[in-house]
Amino acid sequence: MAKIAVLTGGGDCPGLNAVIRAVVKSAYQYGMEVIGIRDGFRGAVEGDFIPLGIQDVSGILPRGGTILGTTNRDNPFAYRGADGSKTAEDRSPVVLANLEQAGVDALIVIGGDGSLKIALEFSSLGLKVVGIPKTIDNDLMATDQTFGFQTAVATAQEALDRLHSTAESHHRVMILEVMGRYAGWIALYAGVTGGADVILIPEIPYQLHKVALAVEERAKRGKKFSIIVVAEGAHPEGGEMVVERTFENRPEPVKLGGIGAKLGQDLESRNGVETRVTVLGHLQRGGSPVTYDRLLASRYGVAAVDAVLEEDFGTMVALQGKEIVRMSLAEAVNKLKQVPPTDPVLLVARNLGIEMGD
Numbered sequence: 001m002a003k004i005a006v007l008t009g010g011g012d013c014p015g016l017n018a019v020i021r022a023v024v025k026s027a028y029q030y031g032m033e034v035i036g037i038r039d040g041f042r043g044a045v046e047g048d049f050i051p052l053g054i055q056d057v058s059g060i061l062p063r064g065g066t067i068l069g070t071t072n073r074d075n076p077f078a079y080r081g082a083d084g085s086k087t088a089e090d091r092s093p094v095v096l097a098n099l100e101q102a103g104v105d106a107l108i109v110i111g112g113d114g115s116l117k118i119a120l121e122f123s124s125l126g127l128k129v130v131g132i133p134k135t136i137d138n139d140l141m142a143t144d145q146t147f148g149f150q151t152a153v154a155t156a157q158e159a160l161d162r163l164h165s166t167a168e169s170h171h172r173v174m175i176l177e178v179m180g181r182y183a184g185w186i187a188l189y190a191g192v193t194g195g196a197d198v199i200l201i202p203e204i205p206y207q208l209h210k211v212a213l214a215v216e217e218r219a220k221r222g223k224k225f226s227i228i229v230v231a232e233g234a235h236p237e238g239g240e241m242v243v244e245r246t247f248e249n250r251p252e253p254v255k256l257g258g259i260g261a262k263l264g265q266d267l268e269s270r271n272g273v274e275t276r277v278t279v280l281g282h283l284q285r286g287g288s289p290v291t292y293d294r295l296l297a298s299r300y301g302v303a304a305v306d307a308v309l310e311e312d313f314g315t316m317v318a319l320q321g322k323e324i325v326r327m328s329l330a331e332a333v334n335k336l337k338q339v340p341p342t343d344p345v346l347l348v349a350r351n352l353g354i355e356m357g358d
């Protein structure tokens with residue numbers, strides 16, 4: 001193996017640069033060359049490649065985002081061009097030709113479920129691919145943890161710390177809406193570590209009267225403020241998730257958002273306590289990765305190069321317990337990891353008396 005190409009796909013995530021750096025540094029140890037593909041699979045279709053030498057990754061370990069750029073739009077198997085307006089075409093042969101022309105022996109795809117599915121399709125066409133799981137949502141079944149998750153939780157927890165002071169001073173209910181798509185990991189971990197009184201997650205449909213009661217009971221105990229964390233995918237029992245917008249022709253056609261505002265209105269009209277809503281949004285995806293994510297990202301990058309070296313293709317690296325393992329991409333994709341009823345952190349939340357809305 002002489003030349004590896006690497007790309008980042010899907011939403012950005014703290015730790016992407018740490019992975020890119022680890023891939024380049026580790027490949028360098030083995031005398032392998034690395035090139036970067038810009039803006040995910042768009043760059044693979046357009047042949048937008050850049051050399052990635054040791055100097056190019058110097059100093060990027062603490063940086064958020066990705067030096068390669070990313071997109072959650074472009075699927076080479078249904079490609080619509082940069083403006084997204086054309087009819088979908090299968091441009092996978094172009095990708096294969098571009099990589100061959102650039103002398104690429106193996107491709108490392110750093111992405112969430114959508115990008116890893118594309119990686120799997122290329123693998124079945126004979127491309128030598130290794131995947132690295134990425135998402136702040138931590139919702140991939142194949143791995144105990146994705147890098148970026150801990151940083152997102154730390155950001156949400158800090159927001160909760162800040163909201164506490166205002167909530168207490170003004171005797172208000174403060175609602176923090178966090179990301180996570182169809183999984184409540186960010187809300188659960190941030191809620192427990194940020195001292196939330198109520199945590200609402202998609203896995204546990206909530207009953208408004210339970211949430212209202214938790215706020216009222218706190219007030220009776222002299223605590224005239226309450227802190228609620230709500231995951232963007234949370235919804236009332238018998239109700240729907242709140243969709244902020246929909247997209248045509250995208251791998252992920254739905255963007256969730258707005259449950260915080262709905263809950264705030266419902267709660268205020270029910271118990272009359274002044275309520276404010278903060279939507280943390282993309283702040284959760286930005287900034288420097290925390291120690292845990294830098295370490296996990298570095299381990300993933302090194303492990304992916306090991307997989308290339310051992311010619312173990314069609315695989316994804318994953319964290320299981322303390323070990324980084326390899327599993328087939330086919331086994332890894334399409335499996336959503338939600339918070340199970342027996343999750344230890346969920347049980348801690350319940351034993352702390354945090355209202356989960358059920």
Ligand code: F6P
Pocket residue numbers: 011072112135136137179180181232255256285
């Ligand atoms: O998957 C990561 C994530 O940040 C989700 O938590 C969120 O629902 C979504 O991406 C937002 O996507 P976009 O960047 O397209 O707004």
